[in-house]
Amino acid sequence: MPTTVFINLAVNDLARSRAFYEALGYSINEAFSDENAASVVISDTITAMLLTREFFAEFTSKTIIDATTSTEVQLALSAESKDEVDELHGKALAAGATPAGEQDHGFMYSKSFDDLDGHHWDFVWMDPDAAAGGPPELSLDEMRENTTHS
Template identity: 50%
Template sequence: MATNVFINLPVSDLARSKEFYTSFGWTLDPNFSNDDAGAVAISDTIFLMILTHQHWAQFTDKPVADAHSTSAVINAISVDAPEEIDTLVEQAVAAGATENKSQELGFMRSRSFSDPDGHAWEVMWMDPIAQSGDWQAVQAKYGDQQPV
């Protein structure tokens, strides 16, 4: 059985966040969305729950962090091809994201962005050779690049 992942994020403007996350192809599930929350399918096994601050408070006694000024997590997702990174990040930026750091290692590539609430996302691709852990094959293909 596949394990599902649910990423929960507090958002200051639910309508804006629903529009933002669906603008680059992720799907809002109306069965689990209402005026307090939006369920966004990223893939068949990864889901994003965007929650109003009031709804978020039902799950924790901690205050909502200002993700524009603090950092606690980077939500990283992989894509099947390096060019998909550019497509997704450019769509996110067009929808109101702020682009952050990028990484080019040959065998691995990533770009990152922050959503309108400041939540950090990284979109990455890794060559299947590197995923196998065969660093001799990676060096043969890419030279002196080292795994992180």
């Protein structure tokens, strides 16, 4: 059985955040959703749990950061093609996301956004040959030249 990934995110407005992820084409698992949480099904093995900040706080003794001013993680989801990256990124922006940069290294292509609560996401396509055998030789300077941040 493959490992299942649960991404738990603190959100300010659960209904608004739920609608945002539905606008991206993801479904909600109602069995694990209520007034405190929405279970967003990204794939068979990835679920994003949108939790009210108060409910999220029940699972940690640490301070919950403001994702609009601090970054703890960068969440990346694979896409089947560059066109799918563009399509998904476009849906995110149309639903209220903020663009957060893009990269085109030839073998790897990505577009980033910050969701309604500032959580940083990327949609990424990687050439199947590069994914199997590693990226072509590129210097860090060359990769930085092909990266833009919004």
